[in-house]
Amino acid sequence: MNITKDLYGTSLSLLTDLYQFTMAYGYWKTGHLNKEGVFHAYFRKHPFKGGFTVACGLDYLIDFLQNLKFSADEVAYLASLNGSDGKPLFEEGFIDYLRDFKFSCDIEAVAEGTVVFPNEPLVRVKGPILECMLIETPILNIINFQSLIATKAARLRLSAKDDQLLEFGLRRAQGIDGSLAASRASYIGGCDATSNVLAGKLFGIPVKGTHAHSWVMSFDSELSAFETYAEAMPNNCVFLVDTYDTIQGVAHAIEVGKKLKAQGHELNGIRLDSGDLAYLSIQAREMLDHAGFESTAIVASNDLDEYLIANLKNEQNAQINIWGVGTKLAASFDQPALGGVYKIGAVKENKDSHWKYKIKLSEQLIKVSNPGIQQVRRYYYPDGQCMADMIFDEIEELPTKIKVIDPSDSFRNKRIPDYTEYEDLLQPIFKKGDLVYKRPEIKEIKERVAQQMSLFHSGIKRFSNPHIYPVGLEESLYDKKSALILMHKNEE
Ligand SMILES: Nc1ncnc2c1ncn2[C@@H]1O[C@H](COP(=O)(O)OP(=O)(O)OP(=O)(O)O)[C@@H](O)[C@H]1O
Numbered sequence: 024m025n026i027t028k029d030l031y032g033t034s035l036s037l038l039t040d041l042y043q044f045t046m047a048y049g050y051w052k053t054g055h056l057n058k059e060g061v062f063h064a065y066f067r068k069h070p071f072k073g074g075f076t077v078a079c080g081l082d083y084l085i086d087f088l089q090n091l092k093f094s095a096d097e098v099a100y101l102a103s104l105n106g107s108d109g110k111p112l113f114e115e116g117f118i119d120y121l122r123d124f125k126f127s128c129d130i131e132a133v134a135e136g137t138v139v140f141p142n143e144p145l146v147r148v149k150g151p152i153l154e155c156m157l158i159e160t161p162i163l164n165i166i167n168f169q170s171l172i173a174t175k176a177a178r179l180r181l182s183a184k185d186d187q188l189l190e191f192g193l194r195r196a197q198g199i200d201g202s203l204a205a206s207r208a209s210y211i212g213g214c215d216a217t218s219n220v221l222a223g224k225l226f227g228i229p230v231k232g233t234h235a236h237s238w239v240m241s242f243d244s245e246l247s248a249f250e251t252y253a254e255a256m257p258n259n260c261v262f263l264v265d266t267y268d269t270i271q272g273v274a275h276a277i278e279v280g281k282k283l284k285a286q287g288h289e290l291n292g293i294r295l296d297s298g299d300l301a302y303l304s305i306q307a308r309e310m311l312d313h314a315g316f317e318s319t320a321i322v323a324s325n326d327l328d329e330y331l332i333a334n335l336k337n338e339q340n341a342q343i344n345i346w347g348v349g350t351k352l353a354a355s356f357d358q359p360a361l362g363g364v365y366k367i368g369a370v371k372e373n374k375d376s377h378w379k380y381k382i383k384l385s386e387q388l389i390k391v392s393n394p395g396i397q398q399v400r401r402y403y404y405p406d407g408q409c410m411a412d413m414i415f416d417e418i419e420e421l422p423t424k425i426k427v428i429d430p431s432d433s434f435r436n437k438r439i440p441d442y443t444e445y446e447d448l449l450q451p452i453f454k455k456g457d458l459v460y461k462r463p464e465i466k467e468i469k470e471r472v473a474q475q476m477s478l479f480h481s482g483i484k485r486f487s488n489p490h491i492y493p494v495g496l497e498e499s500l501y502d503k504k505s506a507l508i509l510m511h512k513n514e515e
Pocket residue numbers: 296297298299300301302324325326327331335339
């Protein structure tokens with residue numbers, strides 16, 4: 024799918040912060056067009072006080088970058104912008120430069136659906152620094168949100184276990200793309216289907232749904248509402264039973280279910296949307312089973328989240344088979360943003376000079392950025408489970424004995440035994456602006472999440488005080504970073 028074309032019918036190339044253009048102009052104007060940079064997009068803390076994050080959004084980003092060029096219309100808009108003196112912000116020559124712009128960076132990224140951890144680059148951009156800067160904001164916009172939602176969906180999947188999980192968030196999501204991106208990321212992270220029909224069409228996600236209270240209220244009685252629905256759609260009957268009296272509603276659903284059965288159809292399910300979902304689902308299950316509707320599903324909705332689902336299933340023996348989750352998922356109610364950042368790791372004056380490593384200092388150790396041209400190596404135990412991740416400098420030779428050090432606490436470190444199996448997570452996506460990556464189908468990305476989740480110890484997946492998976496800097500990169508910190512401190 025082509026997000027820019029299919030979704031908006033317009034180019035998204037101006038979808039960046041103004042300062043990316045003013046800095047780009049600065050490089051152009053002062054003769055720094057050959058200056059190169061390496062940037063890394065990463066986050067510092069898992070969302071939802073959790074112990075893992077699911078990387079998501081890369082396919083959107085690929086689409087954005089493949090379409091990154093500036094039309095006559097777009098450059099005309101930029102040319103119309105004025106500075107504080109009322110004169111054009113950008114000179115004509117820069118506008119001409121943008122008109123001929125061709126994206127030419129190298130991009131490496133972790134595959135969508137990979138379980139990732141703080142400080143690990145999810146996307147690495149290398150190339151003309153002007154271009155690296157222009158794409159900072161869209162990278163963060165796309166990757167932060169979809170990774171947040173995919174992580175939420177993966178948490179819901181942990182709670183729902185083998186039950187069906189439906190995403191019902193469109194009506195409460197943050198606008199149009201907020202809803203579409205959320206439906207995509209929810210499916211990837213762990214939902215089985217969405218109620219969002221456009222997302223279904225655009226992304227190839229299964230669509231599912233029941234009916235609303237308004238359907239029931241628009242008839243003289245609940246019974247006639249169910250009967251009419253069954254008449255219209257005998258192959259898709261999930262009756263919402265809580266408009267008036269839930270137990271009575273279940274009885275009405277059973278009554279219509281018997282007629283459906285007699286006509287060779289099935290009562291697919293009932294939906295509970297209010298009241299005590301544990302008590303009512305237990306009652307409804309008994310009534311349905313007693314009437315011979317053992318395979319009729321019980322769907323629940325109403326402000327559900329991963330904690331409530333886990334509680335209803337594990338503590339209250341709720342008899343719910345299908346969970347419909349809207350607001351808490353699509354609007355990421357308990358944490359509205361993943362604080363991913365995009366930081367420069369090294370610069371060079373032109374492609375033939377040496378990299379100069381860079382760090383951003385901060386009072387908080389966790390906020391000091393990591394230098395270098397980073398890659399992430401994931402080490403595995405012999406049984407295939409993940410052992411630890413190491414962030415290392417790709418252009419330096421690694422020592423024979425590997426030690427990984429937590430960048431915010433050097434006492435937390437780990438030696439990696441020789442010959443440990445590993446995999447490097449950042450994969451080539453663009454080389455000199457050309458796509459070199461085979462974009463996986465959404466189904467494959469979704470399967471990757473399930474497979475990835477199975478590779479990690481259950482401790483990192485628990486909701487309260489999760490275990491911290493070991494991630495650190497390779498020792499020589501850690502030393503380089505420490506030396507840079509000292510150098511800057513001595514300059515003060
Ligand atoms: N057994 C339960 N244990 C814990 N929380 C529950 C249980 N059953 C329902 N809930 C949750 O309690 C909250 C309140 O539900 P309730 O139906 O009482 O109020 P409501 O949403 O205002 O109902 P209505 O839609 O009828 O106005 C919802 O978030 C619901 O998911």
